[in-house]
Every structure is written in structure tokens, then in C-alpha cells.
Amino acid sequence: SSQEVIDDVLKCNQAIKDVCGVEPTVFRLPGGIMTDAVRNSVKMPIISWSIDTLDWKTREAAATINAVLGEDVHVQDGDIILMHELYVSTGEASKVIIQTLTNLGFQLVTVSELIQYRSGGLIEPGKQYGHFYLSDLPPEMLQAPAEGESAESTPEETFPTDGAVPESTEESSAESLPAESTASL
Known part of the structure; x- marks a missing residue:
């Protein structure tokens, strides 16, 4: 009920x-x-994921890696990747996935950081979110600043279009994220 x-x-x-x-x-x-x-x-707000590694099912590092980096998978800026900390294989896969994604220019952040970067924290209770792509943003969040506005607060800086996520003011790095975190790109 x-x-x-x-x-x-x-x-x-x-x-x-x-x-x-x-x-x-x-x-x-x-x-x-x-x-x-x-x-x-x-x-x-209810968080789901856009990439499910099925690590809980396969319990194989290679399968988990393939679920994120395989030929048929196209990781995008704003994806949420589901992994679980319960399995040694997930930890092994995480090392490869994190290194590869950071080498490709992705910055891994927490879901809360991703929400802040992509929506300014404005998400709705009871609504389900599985990713935060730039294409999901309302047009007004992607417009250049009006004349006289500071360039420091431009959407391009807050919501980059080059695939990068701005550095967090909190200490957060790929190495410090627990494997069970819903890793966000």
C-alpha cells in the first residue's frame, strides 16, 4: 500500500x-x-540509471566492463551507470572503467553533483530520472547571458557542451567514489 x-x-x-x-x-x-x-x-526525486552493468547477475569483470565500454554502448555525458559494491568483480571492472572514461575526458561525479550541474538542483519529487543529458535542459538554461550579465554565470560554464562536467567545490574524484555509487558521467 x-x-x-x-x-x-x-x-x-x-x-x-x-x-x-x-x-x-x-x-x-x-x-x-x-x-x-x-x-x-x-x-x-527518484533516480534510476541509463546504463545497467548487470554486475549483480554476471559477477564477471569483463562483462561489467563491456556493459559500459563495449562496441554497442555509447556512453554519453549525463549518463548514470548502475554498479554495486558487493562483488570483487565490480571493483576490478571499476578500475578499468574509471580509467578509460577519465582518459576519454569524462569526469565522474555523484548523482547529487550531476543534478546540481544539469538542473541547478531543480528536480521534482516523485518524478523518475535516469540521466541528465544536455538535450534534456530547457532552452533558457542553454542561452547566452543577457547583455550586462556576468560571463561567470553562463550556462556554458555551468552546463558545459563539450562533454566535461565542471569541477566540484566539494572533494570528489573518481578514486574517492565508492563502487556502489550510481556513477554519473
């Missing part, structure tokens, strides 16, 4: 806050299974 979903989410959020001292601002559905009860009950 909707009330059970709400109670579960509130209980989980409180446990995270008790342990980490931070209240969650986004929600990832276990298994990515979206129901109307969840959509109508969860009062946070």
Missing part, C-alpha cells in the same frame, strides 16, 4: 540520517521497480 511505501522510505531515511548525519535528498528504487504507489508516495 502507499502508506507502507511511505513508512518504509521514512524509516530508511531516518536510519541513514542517524548513521551518516545527512538526510537523503534522492531515492533509488530497489531493482528500479516503479509502481504508481511509489510514484505517488515518495516525496523525493
Whole structure:
């Protein structure tokens, strides 16, 4: 029921806050299974992914690497990659994936950082997001500044069009991201 979903989410959020001292601002559905009860009950943006490595299923580093870097996969700026920290093979694959993507010019960021860079933090509770591509942005966020506006706040700087993501003011690097994080490009 909707009330059970709400109670579960509130209980989980409180446990995270008790342990980490931070209240969650986004929600990832276990298994990515979206129901109307969840959509109508969860009062946070719901995060899914655009690339599922299926690392939980294959438990093979080569298969996980291929799921991200294979010939049939075209990683884009703004993709969210799903990986889990439970498996040694995922850790092994992460080393190759992170190195390859950074060599290609990608910067790996947390989902929260990606949301901030691509939407200014303006996302809707109960709405599901699986990626944050530049093409998803409203046109006004991509327009050049009006005459007299500072170039420091241009959308091109906040939302680069060259595939790069601006450096975060927080300490965050590919090496510091846990493998279970929904890695964002």
C-alpha cells in the first residue's frame, strides 16, 4: 500500500540520517521497480540509471566492463551507470572503467553533483530520472547571458557542451567514489 511505501522510505531515511548525519535528498528504487504507489508516495526525486552493468547477475569483470565500454554502448555525458559494491568483480571492472572514461575526458561525479550541474538542483519529487543529458535542459538554461550579465554565470560554464562536467567545490574524484555509487558521467 502507499502508506507502507511511505513508512518504509521514512524509516530508511531516518536510519541513514542517524548513521551518516545527512538526510537523503534522492531515492533509488530497489531493482528500479516503479509502481504508481511509489510514484505517488515518495516525496523525493527518484533516480534510476541509463546504463545497467548487470554486475549483480554476471559477477564477471569483463562483462561489467563491456556493459559500459563495449562496441554497442555509447556512453554519453549525463549518463548514470548502475554498479554495486558487493562483488570483487565490480571493483576490478571499476578500475578499468574509471580509467578509460577519465582518459576519454569524462569526469565522474555523484548523482547529487550531476543534478546540481544539469538542473541547478531543480528536480521534482516523485518524478523518475535516469540521466541528465544536455538535450534534456530547457532552452533558457542553454542561452547566452543577457547583455550586462556576468560571463561567470553562463550556462556554458555551468552546463558545459563539450562533454566535461565542471569541477566540484566539494572533494570528489573518481578514486574517492565508492563502487556502489550510481556513477554519473
